[in-house]
Amino acid sequence: MSYTRKQLLAIADELTRAYERGELALTSAILAGTGTSWRQAFNRQQREQIRRILHELERATRRWQVGRVPELYLQGRSIVTPGILAGGMKLEFAQLHEGAVQAISENLALKLGEARFTVGRQAEDVFRKAGMQAAQEGFVQGKTARQVRRKIVRDLTADGITGFTDKAGKQWTLSSYAEMVSRTTTIEATDAGMMGQMQEEGYDLMRVDAHAGTCPKCAPWEGRVLSLSGRTRGYPTLADAKAAGFRHPNCSHDLAAVSADYGREIAQQHEAQLQPA
Secondary structure, three states, X not given: OOOOHHHHHHHXXXXXXXXXXXXXXXXXXXXXXXXXXXXXXXXXXXXXXHHHHHHHHHHHHHHHHHHHHHHHHHHHHHHHOHHHHHHHOOOOOOHHHHHHHHHHHHHHHHHHHHHHHHHHHHHHHHHHHHHHHHHHHHXXXXXXXXXXXXXXXXXXXXXXXXXXXOOOOOEEEHHHHHHHHHHHHHHHHHHHHHHHHHHHHOOOEEEEOOOOOOOOOOHHHOOOEEEOOOOOOOOOEHHHHHHOOOOOOOOOOOEEEEOHHHHHHHHHHHHHHHOOO
């Protein structure tokens, strides 16, 4: 079947929901310790529980990666050749398509794998530091176990148990990062499928649709004709548009392959609209 924009977002959000549940489970596991276990600075049982949660997130990522990425890629191919989805066609790809699907899948796994590793290591580090500090304060100041535990809970919550900073310096929670990655991958997979099919069919031009409520980053590209490879002179490339912010994770624009003649006609109409009256 061919997916609507709303359905594509729902597919992306399947993975986001799994990470939201995992994030909640991580928080609950850390905050559920007894007064004694807190003072032991992250006991073995809690550490193992967190490992199980992160492992389940890895399995959820794998399921989405295997089940959805090829499907999304095929969706992109169908934009160029609608009949490709007819008859319950199996997900069989030529070498070009197999390589693209594998690259997208590996990129998804790498990004979320790094995020899980960072959060797992950070949860243990934050817990250990908070536990040692609170235990020391309890010993010096004569606080009760309950007071010490409350101190640890406050510290962990303030630091953000599942929060982390990426290589670019942007702060995320585990679930918000998973949402960005899954939505980016959804767009990337459908675009890659469309581009691969365009190459097979001999197309180089595509048109960006226009709709109400577009964002400032995408607005300059509405209704424009883009070149896939850059070999068709006189048109900006898709890479140019993406470099300017087009096709961001929440982008709702559709692309459609067009012939050289139709592309030229659309481009001329666009230029005429820009001319002063």
